[in-house]
Amino acid sequence: MAPGWTIGTLFGLAVLSVAWAPFWGMESIPFGALWDKTDDSVAAYILWNLRIPRVLMAFLAGAGLAASGMVFQAMFRNPLATPFTLGVSSGASLGAAVAIQLGLNFAVWGVSSVAISAFVGAMTAIILVYALTTTSRQGSSTATMLLAGVAVSFFFSSLILFLQYMSDFTRSYQMLRWVMGGMQNIVGFQDVINVLVFVVAGCLIVWYLLMDLNLLTTGEDFAFTRGVNVGQAKTMLFFSVSMMVGAVVAVCGPIGFVGLMAPHICRLLIGADHRRLFPAAMLFGGTMLVVCDTIARLLLAPTELPVGILTALIGGPFFLWLLLTRRRDMGTI
Template sequence: MDASVKKDGGSSHSFILLIVVLTALLLVSICLTMTFGAVRISPSDIYHVLIYHLFGRAASGAEELLQSSIAKIIWEIRLPRVLLGIIAGAGLSVCGTVMQSTVQNPLAEPYILGISSGASLGATFAVFMGTHLVFMGNVSSISVLSFLGALGATAGVLMMASIGGTMTSGKLILSGTVINALCSSFSNFIISMAGDGTGMLSIKFWTMGSLTRAKWNNLFWPFLVVLCCCIFFISQYRNLNTMLLGDEAASTLGVNLTFYRKLYMLAAALLTGIIVSNCGVIGFVGLMVPHISRALVGADHRRLLPVAILLGGIFLTWADAFARIVIPGGELAIGIVTSMIGAPFFAYILVKRHYHFGS
């Protein structure tokens, strides 16, 4: 028994140390990634600007810097973009972790319910149908309609998976495939009928993901939804752990699978929908990061979810930094970067580490 207590204590200390290291790495990443872009900025300039805006104190000799365009780039462009990347990375990672446990499928990701295709359909409708309205002062019709499209697609999947009795993980995946194909076909139909070259480029860049729309006035709702959903899912770690045992075992242990699947899917759809409406479709984050997190701390969601939140933020922050510098004078879509970086690393985790889902 003493050996078991020592093992648990050592494991807890290792987990706390990992959280501290990841948190420190995230803070360092925030500062370092803001130096990259079309305008190279030194870490010392970033330090002076952040200290001034956060604490209202200006270092001696930094007055000229604080009045320059560099200070505006740091505070009004780079920092909101980095923060949106952290929010999106954390949210997508949590959604991927929950989806994989809910449907008991290692290939599940935030877009498995057709959320991405539903959001793309809404955005396509907004771009090509001329619904260039502005809601609540600063929210564009593209964001609103893509969010509504994501929720509509999820509702359609849940309704289809519920037909004929009990909702199962297999029916959810198949229903998501159907809704994904249906929404994608409608999006392509609208694009084909519109024949708008500028609109095609706009929707193409949107479907590949971008953090360029990040501003201080559109960070509040994504942050609030991601924070609330992360807290909620962490509090549900017992049910998520039980779901990994399979439907029969979970039902035997008293888990109402139909209720909790609907609840978790709706929460994940809300979270993914608001991320997609602000950032576009950023693939692979919700598929790769949960597996890396499991390789680090195991399948216990009490530890898995906090690690996935931090790793997702770190990963997407550096992916966006790479997207800003890989093309001189231009910018690569962040969805391309996440796939380029994530696919080889994911293959390494699966092949070299002999990783097994749920173990």
């Protein structure tokens, strides 16, 4: 199938999933509830304040994670890279754990204290990784950035375990539930708007640098000979996608494997040109997370399965398949 038709098909599936998902849950909601303006309509309240914001957030989160995964895979020239490779997820999780442990309970412009603390933690991880990369004796190479991200991620993860160990049962469970990821706390459109700002801003920067990203995949030296300001491009891409991931994780928690699977599958469908891969990955990632979140709501009804568990159940075997496939291509099997 031609790339244009593939992207068009993905767009149609995205529209279909976003339009279909709000009407499915523990109780199905009739289509007519969209226009029910009566104050006592429970169906309309659930649809407009819970289901629709949740579906939109799932699509935004999936699209943002997929776009971020695509960028990191290109920067590191490794299809196994994910949006959480550089410690953003661990930083956000640590921030959320600190807020839960301290019992913080406030909101700023509709954003909860846990989400604010998680975003601060994500930004701390981003700044720390960048500082370690730029001050390294080896220079600001992608390998140095990757190692710095892994080190920061392990350090923050150990602090999270320490906080869980020092917490009582209730707070320890709250921390554990948060790191599973999910859309269960989305009420109204405020969180959707907040995340939308970061996703749109990050995607605009990535779109502006798509040609540079294509050249970076061939190697930094070659990109430099073609006129790419390698240092500036890497810095802009790093901060834009990391802040996008930080905003998503702050609201939804860490949802793994979407940023790994979506870019790789779309790369198999339409090729490695990021001008086509970028919209395809966003559409695929958004649709995938909407479908997974809907299944998570229905699978164990009336209880709800955290969507992060479902994506991990899908992503784990996919990761192994990808790893084995790469080893065969390298002739080691």
